[in-house]
Amino acid sequence: MARITGGTLVRGEPERVLQSVNPGYWQSICHNQLFLVNRLVSWNKQMEALKNNPPAAIILPNELPLPPLPTRVAVIRVPRASSAVWRLALWNWKQMKVPVIGITGSTGKSTTTTMVDAILKQTHRVVRTHGNLNTFFYLPTYLLRLSPADDILLLEMGMSSLHNIARQCQVVRPHVGVVTNVGEAHVGSLGGLDQVVRAKQEMIDGVRPGGILFLNADCSRSQQLSTRHFQGTICKFGIDQPADIQGEELQYTKEGMRFYARVEGRRLPFRIPLFGEHNVSNALAAIGVVRSLGVPFPAIQRGLARMRPLHMRFQVIQGRQRRTLINDAWNASPSAMQEGLSVLKKIAGNQPAIAVLGDMHELGQYSRFAHTQIGKQAASLNLDGLITFGSQAKAIASAAIANGLDSRQVTHFTNRRALIRFLSQAPENAILYFKASRKLHFERIVQRLT
Structure with a gap:
């Protein structure tokens, strides 16, 4: 760990084995972890948590004092904590060979990610984005969580500025990319709707050659996205416009939505515990994603029906x-x-x-x-x-x-x-x-x- 992070082991047994890495979440420290001190969080809170539940080792920036921890806690000194996190995350990522799913969009990306996860987790081990921690800053968190037992990296890719999605794609190069839609979210901070289109274009440009891209046939601004240089398969989902994955006969029920999807020459019924045509559109995108990974239709139907709605999203x-x-x-x-x-x-x-x-x-x-x-x-x-x-x-x-x-x-x-x-x-x-x-x-x- 000291070598990978570019640090120096100043205390502890070099041969001690660590089972996981905690990138600064002081609320969930475990005794067998390597804990990376987070410079963006209160030092006092982290010290209190470390005293109450000492980890196996800590990574400490050179400028911070050595905390009064038991001598069994190993200490690695590093020049910069952020660089150490990234070096360790990238090292771990290079050991893994898992498919990457990247999902972005002005609206619906969290719901679509949750739908894909609900389907995949029936048969796969998935590391996925949580909450709104979906920008480049948080990417190391998910790369550090990957283990050889995991099958898929599922990333909701948000952005706080231009180039944020591009930077994420440069690291993980999605095998499957989704743009749920292109809308007005962040239009003020980006400087106009044309800039929002540019930001979502980064997903198309970021999917690896030979990958699969899912686009919304009903979204007029999505038509402004350029696929001219995309080297892979393009698949469209929609309700009103012709699409490869076509939603039909949408029905509101007391429990949510029922609809049919026409996909791969078949017409199949689905239900979701969510309301609205926009959520049917999200479900169509999710169906396409998991089918590209070979998930059978009965598993897709079960996963969508059993998904749990997101907190504070309808x-x-x-x-x-x-x-x-x-x-x-x-x-x-x-x-x-x-x-x-x-x-x-x-x-x-x-x-x-x-x-x-x-x-x-x-x-x-x-x-x-x-x-x-x-x-x-x-x-x-x-x-x-x-x-x-x-x-x-x-x-x-x-x-x-x-x-x-x-x-x-x-x-x-x-x-x-x-x-x-x-x-x-x-x-x-x-x-x-x-x-x-x-x-x-x-x-x-x-x-x-x-």
Whole structure:
């Protein structure tokens, strides 16, 4: 370990065997691990965790003092902790020969990743992305987790800037690549929709020669992606437009969606415990991915039916007074909010449909237009209630009224407590849909109503 990380063993037995590497997660230290001190986390928290549960060894940057740990804990000194992590991750990656699946997209990449994982884990050992830790910065975490027993590396590839996906692909070179769609997410930070297209193009350019690429036939901006130089197989999934994996006869049920998929000359039924056509699109992408790995159709049907919905992604919760709360507040982009409102209206039926919408961030100059478009859609759906919160979301309320939604059905709030009091008086049996950017923490509002 000292040699691989470019460090010096200053204490400990050189022949001691280590069973795993902990890249700085102080909450989950094990006695047989090599723990890498994380410079981005509180030193005091790490010291307390190391004292309470000493690992087998630690990697310590030269500038930090040697902590008062038992002498049995080996110590490797390194010039830079970040370099040590990457050197060790790349060394481990070179020992592995596993297929890599890379999934990106403005919306749906987490859900698609979860669907693929739910199918594969029935018969494979999968190392996959967790939460929103999906940028180049976190890639070493997953490379370090790989062991000879693992079969597949499943990566959700997000990006905080241009070249982020490209840098991930330069390291792992996916065998299978997916672009779920190209939308407005991060348009503000990237500087325009053309830059979003450029960012997603990095996945196409990053798939290894001879690989397989899955693209959304229904997404107009995905048509701007260039496949001219792609050296592999291109497969399209879609519902409205002709595709290699075609979704048909979509049906809303109490448990989620039922649909047929026409794939490889066969027409097969599937069901998912999620609502919305956009989630059927995600499922079609997942079907294509796992079929490219040889997974039989019965296993795909079981995996999709049994998948567990992601936390705060159209999560259906029983609220007080027989109200249904839909927590879709993990994050928000215009296309995702539009999809959510359409689903709300479809599943509400005769029950009151109430949308609780907050600011959508990272839209830059596109922000005013995007919030106004959401207001127009709310008016066209004739929602029973539209509640908005936040300085930018006020444009949603104004646009809804301007486009014909009864002003008595629209309320804007700037105070969270007042908003919660108002929502607690919502009609019994109502369906309340919550959507906003992550920084607004709408999940706390949902918790107060359950």
